[in-house]
Amino acid sequence: MKRLCLLLTLCCGTSQAAADLFKLPGYQDEDGAILLQAHGRHVDPYFAMKALLTAEELGLSIAPAADAWTAWLAPRQESNGSFPRFERQTNGDWRRAADADADDSTLALWISLLSRRYRQQDMPPALQASLARARRALWKLRQPRSGIYDYAAGAKLGYLMDNVEVYAALRDDCARTGAGCRRVRQLAAALPKAFWEAKTRRWRTASRDLPPVAFYPEAAAQLFPKMAGLPPMPGQASFDAWLLGEGRPWLAQDPPQLDFPWGLLALAALRDGREDAARAWLRQAAPARGTPRWNVLEEAVFQGLALRLAATAEPEQRLEE
Structure with missing residues (x-):
């Protein structure tokens, strides 16, 4: 009986693990590179790593894809710690684009990906060195007075x-490696001072030179702090x-007003217990799958939501028809 139970556990466990893998056919090359579009x-x-982290958050196993990806990307990290964008040439080689x-x-x-994927003692030395370079590069972007981070060296402009993504990374690094813990607290205090508008009860999208009002970044940005686990501000609109x-x-998936399907915002719906809204996105966005408006991040959300919502019964309809 023990042997039978063990065999069943191994069989079913393997089957379940295979079913829950983040699958990237057409998106991940044999060399490990993760393409922006299939x-x-x-x-x-950015999009490759956001896709991996989002897939993991939604319950998909990212280990094989993440290991192949980090092995591909780490040697391409630049001496200043940054990661450029790449383009494949006609001969198959990759060039900095x-x-x-x-x-x-x-x-x-x-930083988030390495911190979540590897325990400190299990991280290969090459990745430990890469992580250290990334930390140093990120910390150089911090504005001493405001405490927020510039989007690029010398920009004097924070978004x-x-x-919010920097905050999440510092928190991951602190929780898993013990690094950057003081910086988490500093940024948590700096974010409302730099970006919250008490009069309008809204988040500003930039520290200066606000971009034109549009769904991105204006509407999308309002959900990001709460998605990262930051406490809501007084008077902040609910989901x-x-x-x-x-x-x-977003709910209607209206292409004239959306540059992309923005599946990432479905995580805000789940955080607020609005599975009905997440299901609606899954239905409405499905026709865009495989079109030029679809990228690897949308694919991660689509696969993760399909897995997560399949495990729960569809709730009573709450959305307006």
Whole structure:
């Protein structure tokens, strides 16, 4: 009987693990590179790492994909610690295509990924060295007076969404390696001072030079602090209120108002117990899968939500028809 139980455990456990893997056909090459779009030729490390972390948060196993990815990316880290974007040439080789869109958030996601994937004692020496370079590069972006992080060296400009991702990375690093704990507290205190507008009861998207009002970044940014576990500010709109107001284009998946499907915001729905909204996104966004509007981050959300919501009964309808 013991042998039978062991065999069943091994069999079923293996089957379950395989079913819960983050699958990346068309997105991850044999060399480990994770493409921005399926069968494409561009790699944006930010999107690859955000996809892996989001997939893990939604319950998918990312170990094989993450190990192959880190083995590919770590040797391509630049001497200053940053990670550029890449393009595949016609001969199959990769070339540096552009700087990171935002160094602070890209460095933050690398720190989060390594901190979550490896215990300190199990991290290969090459990755430990890479993590140390990323930390140093990120810390150099901190504004001494405000306590927030610039999106790039010398920019003197911080973005709310980037700084929230930096906060999450510092928290991950503190929890798993013991590094950066003081910096977590400093940034948690700095964020409301730099970005919260008490009069309008809204988060500002940038420390200066606010971009034009649009769904991204204005509406999307309002959910980011709470998604990262930061406490809500006095008078801050709830997810329900957001969904009935500026979140309507997201729920309806209205292409003229959305640059991308923005599946990441479904995590805010789950955090607030709104599985109905997450299910609605899954249905509404499905037609965009495989189109130019779809990228590896949307794919991670789609697979993760499909797994997570399949395990629960569909709740009573709460959304307006």
